[in-house]
Amino acid sequence: MGAEQSTFTASKADTDVLIVGAGISGIGMAAHMKMLCPDRSFAIVERRSQIGGTWDLFRYPGVRSDSDMHTLGFVFEPWKHEKSIADGPSILDYLNRIADERDIRRHIRFDSKVVSADFDSAAGYWVVTLEGKDGQRSRVTAGWLYLGSGYYDYDKPYEAHFDGREDFKGEIVHPQFWPENLDYTGKQVVVIGSGATAVTIVPSMADKAAHVTMLQRTPTWYVTRPAKDAIANFLRKFLPEETAYRITRFKNVKLQNLFFKRARTRPDKVAAFLTKRLKSLLGDKYDEKAFTPPYNPWEQRLCLVPDADLFEAIKAGKASVVTDRIERFDATGIQLQSGKHLDADVIVTATGLKMVMAGKIAISVDGLPVDFADRYYYKGAMFSNVPNLAAVFGYLNASWTLRADINARYICDVLNAMKSRGMEVAVPKLAPNHHLDEDNIYDFSSGYIERARHLLPKSASDMRWRLNQDYVRDVTWMRDDPIEDGVLQFSHPRPATAHKAHMAAAE
Known part of the structure; x- marks a missing residue:
């Protein structure tokens, strides 16, 4: 590492990547890190007492996948059951087996709800506040925040009003x-x-x-x-x-x-x-x-x-x-x-789910709250002018895991590119006068989407600035498009005052 480069190491933050949620998205990211970034540390925080996310929460009669398990399953782990439309317990068994066989379980901190996360630009990491089952709060720092917290409110479903x-x-x-x-x-x-x-x-x-x-x-x-x-x-x-x-x-x-x-x-x-x-x-x-x-x-x-x-x-x-x-x-x-x-x-x-963004976590950068509705998606994984943050929002027209696999692979590639450059911060830069044409990728009339449009990030027709809905195209494009594409900028940590001025200009 050259003299001009940062000497930032994992010891500065408690972990390189903090994964929020031990469901499909979180377990998938952990497995990808084991395979593609074995030199990086990670931890998973899960608000519930066991893994599975959706498949542990829902216990109604017949709970099952509404996608086939050859696409709801991970790209790296074959689905071995005879039934490809699987029930909830079978999916839980699949996730638990992966967690155990790939030595992921010891990285999970259960009964830990993420309340807030603030990116400290001077330090170059996230300061994350956790709340335990007993209500006690604690703090953890992480170079990256990876949100695998799903898309709906775990605490409150959508309840339609019925007189009487x-x-x-x-x-x-x-x-x-x-x-x-x-x-x-x-x-x-x-x-x-x-x-x-x-x-x-x-x-x-x-x-x-x-x-x-x-x-x-x-x-x-x-x-x-x-x-x-x-x-x-x-x-x-x-x-x-x-x-x-x-x-x-x-x-x-x-x-x-x-x-x-x-x-x-x-x-x-x-x-x-x-x-x-x-x-x-x-x-x-x-x-x-x-x-x-x-x-x-x-x-x-x-x-x-x-x-x-x-x-x-x-x-x-x-x-x-x-x-x-x-x-x-x-x-x-x-x-x-x-x-x-x-x-x-x-x-x-069975009136539906209530959608939320970022798992209801209060996300901020140098104390300035991030409203995701004001941000554009970047490659369906990150967000405009938000550093070292990735999230998974699955396909509306295909299996959730297809996007989870793509995003996990992509962020691992970004982490490796950052390491090779000796950089600690990665942010998709979007100028205030960007002139992007906003495109409605949520071209669905489903109630849960209609009710949450005001919360959702923006998308443009430019492939870099959208949550695209074509897996066949995405999987090739995300693999072949260069990491350093002129939009994703690598840097060292910088004083918070300078970053606040940049964020204010980008709004």
């Missing part, structure tokens, strides 16, 4: 906080909602309940596929595990990408295809009103129905779909605007 809620004499449950010993055997159940969660819960509860009604305001587009991937299981018989997994992953990524693009270019054709498939599955139980959405396929995320389980429950008379609006709850169920009444012993409000 307090009048209902039965039990009301939100899937995010499922009671451990809820007994619905032989009971009348109404599930409010028609998204991925409702579509999972309805056939699962139908096994024990007297009847389950899915009450929807708006129909949803459904796609069915076998829970077991026959091609994947065939390949595994004759090929090494890693090879079979790589081929299946490639197949599934390509097919999904083609189907999404077809839905955008010929929505009428895709709608006709999905409708024809649904009619063949439901036969005389097909109800046009219940299964004809007022929007095109992939204007909202398609709901996956493995082994057509929802439709089998409907055909068996164990479940039904009602399309109506709620007038109010009453003592015995739900009064609908049409005048009909749905009797219920249990009401499940």
Whole structure:
């Protein structure tokens, strides 16, 4: 290292990279660091008492992936189960195995919630405040902050307002906080909602309940596929595990990408295809009103129905779909605007998630709060004029893990480039007079996105300044585009006063 270069070492900060969250994104980043940056230290802080994130939090009946595990699984770790549409416990087993086999668990600090993080420009690291289960606060410093904290509020789901809620004499449950010993055997159940969660819960509860009604305001587009991937299981018989997994992953990524693009270019054709498939599955139980959405396929995320389980429950008379609006709850169920009444012993409000940005952490730079809605994404991983910070926000039209893998690989490449240059700070620079054209990459009408648009970072048409939604293009572009692209600037720590002046000019 030359005399002019910094002598900054890991001893200046408690750790090189602090990973927030021990779910898919956090475990994936840790594994990538083990492989690609073995000389860098890292720690994971997790607010819960065990790993898994979403897959540890959700305990509702039938909880499963809504993507195939050959793409929801990591690029570096084959999915070995026979079922490619996996249940929650299987996904947890997968994550726990990776954490143990790759010696990641000892790096995790459980029951530690990140409250705030301030980047100290003079020191060149983040000062992070943690809160333990007992409410006690502590401080840790880290060269980089990697947010694998997901996209929704763990504390508060989205609860739609229903008049008369307090009048209902039965039990009301939100899937995010499922009671451990809820007994619905032989009971009348109404599930409010028609998204991925409702579509999972309805056939699962139908096994024990007297009847389950899915009450929807708006129909949803459904796609069915076998829970077991026959091609994947065939390949595994004759090929090494890693090879079979790589081929299946490639197949599934390509097919999904083609189907999404077809839905955008010929929505009428895709709608006709999905409708024809649904009619063949439901036969005389097909109800046009219940299964004809007022929007095109992939204007909202398609709901996956493995082994057509929802439709089998409907055909068996164990479940039904009602399309109506709620007038109010009453003592015995739900009064609908049409005048009909749905009797219920249990009401499940599968009304959606509440989105948050950066895990509700108070992020600041030299004491100046960062409002992510004022920032542009940089390569779907970092943010304009925010140093040494990366986050994972998965694809809206594909598996979350595809982006988690890309971002983890990219940040490891950035860390290695910084080390080779002897630099400690990396920031995507965007001038105040940038003239970027803002582009709506959230071109989806899903409720959880509509409700959170005011929180979300900006995207431009320029590939460097967007959260792009095309994995097939992204994976090649992120690998081939130079790290030092004229936007990402490496530097040494500098006095806070100078950085404050720069940040104020960049706003």
